[in-house]
Amino acid sequence: MFDYLANPTRFMRLADYTVWPLRLIAAAGLLIGSWLGLASSPADYQQGDAVRLMYVHVPSAWLALSSYLMLGLASLFFIVWRHPLADIAARAIAPAGAGFAFLTLVTGALWGAPIWGTWWVWDGRLTSMLVLFFFFIGYLALANGFDRPERGARPAAILAMVGVLNLPIVKFSVDWWNTLHQPASILRSGGMAIDSAMLWPLFTMFAGLQAFFLLMVIQRMRLLLGQARLARLADQQEAS
Amino acid sequence: MAGFFAMGGYGAFVWTGWGLTLVFVLLLWLHTETRLAKLQSQLQSQAENGKTDAKNLPEA
Numbered sequence: 001m002f003d004y005l006a007n008p009t010r011f012m013r014l015a016d017y018t019v020w021p022l023r024l025i026a027a028a029g030l031l032i033g034s035w036l037g038l039a040s041s042p043a044d045y046q047q048g049d050a051v052r053l054m055y056v057h058v059p060s061a062w063l064a065l066s067s068y069l070m071l072g073l074a075s076l077f078f079i080v081w082r083h084p085l086a087d088i089a090a091r092a093i094a095p096a097g098a099g100f101a102f103l104t105l106v107t108g109a110l111w112g113a114p115i116w117g118t119w120w121v122w123d124g125r126l127t128s129m130l131v132l133f134f135f136f137i138g139y140l141a142l143a144n145g146f147d148r149p150e151r152g153a154r155p156a157a158i159l160a161m162v163g164v165l166n167l168p169i170v171k172f173s174v175d176w177w178n179t180l181h182q183p184a185s186i187l188r189s190g191g192m193a194i195d196s197a198m199l200w201p202l203f204t205m206f207a208g209l210q211a212f213f214l215l216m217v218i219q220r221m222r223l224l225l226g227q228a229r230l231a232r233l234a235d236q237q238e239a240s
Numbered sequence: 241m242a243g244f245f246a247m248g249g250y251g252a253f254v255w256t257g258w259g260l261t262l263v264f265v266l267l268l269w270l271h272t273e274t275r276l277a278k279l280q281s282q283l284q285s286q287a288e289n290g291k292t293d294a295k296n297l298p299e300a
Contacts, residue, residue, distance in 0.1 A: 030265065038258065039244070049247035052254050056261040099264050107257040114253050212265055219272045226279045233286045 008085050008225055015218045022215040029208020036201035044198075053111040054198070058186075059206040060103040061129070063213055065170060067097035068132060070217075071139065072164035075157035085221075087153045090160060091143055092220035096213050098136035104129055116180050124173030125181035132170055135163030 037055035044051035071093045078086035108126065109119040120126065143149065143156035174183040185193045192199070247254045 034258070038254075043248060048250060049254055050250040052247065052250075053257045056257050060261065096268060099268060103261055103264055106260055110253045110257040114250055209265070212269065216268055216272055219276050223272065223276045223279060226276070226283055230279065230283055230286060233283075237289075 006083055006085055008088075011085065012222060012225060015222070018218060019215065022211045022218070025211035026208050026215055029204055029211060031208075033201055033205035033208050036204055041201045042197055047115055050111060050114050051198070053107055055201050055205045057104060057107040057111055058202060059209045060100045060107060062206060063209055064097060064101040064104050064129070064132060065167060067093050067100060067213060068136070068163065069167060071097060071136075071160050072167075075160035078153065078157045079161070087150075087157065088221050088224045089217070090139075090157065091149075091224055092217045094136055094139050094143065095220070096216045098133065098140060100209075100213070101129065101133035101136050105133060112180070118180075121180050123179035123181055124177035125170065125179075128166060128170040128173050131166050132163070135159070135166065139163070 033055065037052055041052070041055075043049045071090050074086045074090035074093065077083060078090065105126075108129075112121075113119045139156050139160050142159055143152045146152040174181050186199075186202075194202075245251055245255070
């Protein structure tokens with residue numbers, strides 16, 4: 001399957017079919033999710049309406065983590081098989097992933113300020129999430145910091161792979177160090193610890209943001225492939 | 241309606257968090273799609289130029 005999809009033209013032809021479905025799922029998920037999250041879902045019995053920050057904070061955090069895993073895998077494929085499409089995929093993932101990591105930190109601070117009484121603590125979860133954000137920024141800086149983008153591809157991919165070591169720290173930090181951040185409520189042993197009235201807005205927002213993320217990755221891959229093609233065409237015309 | 245915007249006193253936090261999320265989504269979406277559309281029209285005109293150039297070139 002990887003061999004089949006590793007051909008950029010073939011991959012992009014398949015990707016074309018996903019663009020409109022993803023646009024629709026993203027728009028519908030975000031609209032319905034916003035209505036569910038902001039209007040129709042109940043306030044929390046302890047936190048009141050501040051709990052509504054969960055519906056942007058938690059999906060952002062899931063996407064920051066899963067997109068970093070994708071960035072690490074794409075970088076591994078690029079280092080091992082040296083396939084340029086893997087580098088293009090990684091470059092397309094990083095901007096959206098960095099944005100979600102940033103949103104996780106900011107919405108977390110906005111949630112923490114009224115509920116914990118502090119914007120920030122240097123506990124395991126918050127600190128490892130900040131480190132994740134810095135890995136995204138470092139990747140973007142290395143990948144785009146050279147005159148010829150292909151020169152930055154290898155160092156950026158190696159940095160991305162090192163950052164994968166941080167992912168289990170983010171995930172299990174809440175179990176290893178028991179501080180302000182609560183442990184997992186959804187992906188935990190013993191079943192979910194959340195009422196369905198709050199689970200639906202959460203999953204709808206997640207579906208909308210996930211579709212948006214995949215759409216951005218596909219469109220940015222097309223953008224990067226098109227830019228490379230334009231540069232090749234310009235070279236050819238100069239040469240002729 | 242005023243109660244909806246007040247969010248039980250947490251309005252500033254809730255609306256800032258949701259607002260930033262929305263701004264990020266809209267900006268990245270718009271930025272990506274407009275750049276892609278521009279690039280595709282550039283590629284289109286390049287392809288057309290290439291064709292006319294190729295006609296004027298002597299046979300290799």
